[in-house]
Structures are given as C-alpha cells and as structure tokens.
Amino acid sequence: MRKWLTVRCKLPQQRRFRLAIVDGFAGGGRYQCGAAGSPIIFIEELKSASEEVNAHRVVQGLEPVEIECLLVFNDANRDVINLLQRNVTPLLAGTSQNNPTLHLRVEYLHEIFEDAYPKIKNLLAKGRFRNVLFNLDQCGSSHVRQETICNIMHSYRHAEVFYTFMIDSLLAFLRKDQPEKLRKQLDHLGVCAVGIRESENSLSPRPWPVD
Ligand SMILES: C[S@@+](CC[C@H](N)C(=O)[O-])C[C@H]1O[C@@H](n2cnc3c(N)ncnc32)[C@H](O)[C@@H]1O
Structure with missing residues (x-):
C-alpha cells in the first residue's frame, strides 16, 4: 500500500491526495500476542507513506502533499469494534501530533458487511472519494457477494479490493x-x-x- 500511495502522489504540482480505506472485516486491531491487525497496519502504512513521499519531495524542492484519508472500520461484532476503537484512538492522537501532512478520520460501524455496504457507499459519496481501497478479509468464503465486488469496481474511478478467500x-x-x-x-x-x-x-x- 505504501508503494501504491508513493506512485499516486508523484505529480510535482500535486498538493493533496484524498482516499478512503474500508476495512469491512476489521477485527480488534491487535492480536493477543501484540501483533498488529489490518486497521493498525493501514494506519502505520499511511504514516510511513506520507513521511516517505514528503521527504522525497523536500529533496526535490517540491511542496508537500497533504494526504487526507477516511478510514471506515466495520466488524459485525460490537465488542470487537469497541476493542478496535481502544487500540486505534492513541495511535490517531500520535499521528495528528507527529504527522502534520497526514489527516485521518475514522468511522466505526458494527454490522454484517453486506448490510453495512449501502451505508459505506453513502459515506464515500458524501466525501466524494474517487480513490478507494476495500479490505475484505472475511472468515471463510461466503460473506461478500460477487455483485458487491462488481459494484465497488464500477462505482469509483480508482478502486482496489483486497479479497481474502479461504x-x-x-x-x-x-x-x-x-x-x-x-x-x-x-x-x-x-x-x-x-x-x-x-x-x-x-x-x-x-x-x-x-x-
Ligand atoms: C479474519 S478476521 C479479520 C482480521 C483482520 N482483518 C486483521 O487483519 O486483523 C474476521 C473478522 O470479521 C468479523 N466478521 C465475521 N463475519 C462478518 C460479517 N459478515 N461482516 C462483518 N464482519 C464479520 C469477525 O468478527 C472477525 O473479527
């Protein structure tokens, strides 16, 4: 993802890059062993990408790019979402202090992904996002309908889907x-x-x- 962002923020005249990341089966953010789950990995990758992109631009004498990202974290289990919120909040506080060119906003949902999808689409439409990344790390192989994946691919100018399948x-x-x-x-x-x-x-x- 860091590479993808680096490529998307390459234009010298570019001052802003807006994207939305939807983690449809987000989990709690950290495993018991302390390893990071996908929501934390996304935030860490965004931090490194914004630092890398802007360090490179400074060397080239270019103005920095402001990266604005809406993160939509959904999990069917409300307790899991509460845990995720507890894991993510301190990380976000650190990011807004230490990464002035990275602007993150998080929306938490606790629904079955297919039920949440219309709501997620509304959020993305409201924010006029054209760059979207969906992480669909489902348990098993049947929680995401093929039509939903097609709908994602047809609804945005730049859509990426990470689809986990057992x-x-x-x-x-x-x-x-x-x-x-x-x-x-x-x-x-x-x-x-x-x-x-x-x-x-x-x-x-x-x-x-x-x-
Ligand atoms: C494989 S785990 C996700 C792991 C996470 N992506 C990570 O990297 O740490 C799947 C998660 O999906 C949630 N889940 C299961 N069925 C779901 C559904 N239909 N919609 C949304 N979430 C669901 C579970 O509560 C579980 O936390």
Whole structure:
C-alpha cells in the first residue's frame, strides 16, 4: 500500500491526495500476542507513506502533499469494534501530533458487511472519494457477494479490493465427484467448476522439469 500511495502522489504540482480505506472485516486491531491487525497496519502504512513521499519531495524542492484519508472500520461484532476503537484512538492522537501532512478520520460501524455496504457507499459519496481501497478479509468464503465486488469496481474511478478467500478449505471441501455441490459452492463467486479445477491444478506442486 505504501508503494501504491508513493506512485499516486508523484505529480510535482500535486498538493493533496484524498482516499478512503474500508476495512469491512476489521477485527480488534491487535492480536493477543501484540501483533498488529489490518486497521493498525493501514494506519502505520499511511504514516510511513506520507513521511516517505514528503521527504522525497523536500529533496526535490517540491511542496508537500497533504494526504487526507477516511478510514471506515466495520466488524459485525460490537465488542470487537469497541476493542478496535481502544487500540486505534492513541495511535490517531500520535499521528495528528507527529504527522502534520497526514489527516485521518475514522468511522466505526458494527454490522454484517453486506448490510453495512449501502451505508459505506453513502459515506464515500458524501466525501466524494474517487480513490478507494476495500479490505475484505472475511472468515471463510461466503460473506461478500460477487455483485458487491462488481459494484465497488464500477462505482469509483480508482478502486482496489483486497479479497481474502479461504481457497485451501474450499478446495478440500469441493468433491470432484459431486458436481452439484461444487456448483452451489461456487455460484456466489461467479466461478465455474472448470475454472476452479484449473486453478487447483496450477496450485498443485509440479514435478521439477527434467531435461
Ligand atoms: C479474519 S478476521 C479479520 C482480521 C483482520 N482483518 C486483521 O487483519 O486483523 C474476521 C473478522 O470479521 C468479523 N466478521 C465475521 N463475519 C462478518 C460479517 N459478515 N461482516 C462483518 N464482519 C464479520 C469477525 O468478527 C472477525 O473479527
């Protein structure tokens, strides 16, 4: 993401870059071992990106770019969102003190992602965001409809979707001798059985070619 931002903030005359990051299955922000979850990783990446971009611009004698980002953190579990809020608040306070060119605003939602999507679209429309990144780190493989992904891709000028999909368990579940079960599993993704079999083949370890 840092690389993506660096590329998007390259124009010498650019003074502002606005984007929205939607973490649809955000989690609590930190695991019990202390490791950062996706919302914290996004904030840290934004901090490093704004520092990197602007340090580079200073060397080139250019004015800094102000990065304005709306972060929408959603998780179906209200307790998880409360925990996330507790983890994120001190980080945001530090950012507004130490990163004057980075402007972050956070909206928290606690809904099933598909139910929250119309609300999220409204928030993005209100803010007139054209650069959007959706992180869809779902548990399993069926919490995001294919139409929603298509809708995201068609609704914004620059849309990126990180879509997590439990391919291993799905492939284990799929029985080649049960074509109807297979079709039902894949329907919501718009993937046909032949396509998944091809990807399964490409994922299998292949013998090393021998001359
Ligand atoms: C794999 S975890 C997310 C991990 C997080 N992205 C990270 O990197 O730390 C999935 C989260 O999605 C939430 N969840 C499960 N089903 C959901 C749904 N339909 N809509 C929104 N959130 C959901 C769970 O409460 C859980 O916190």
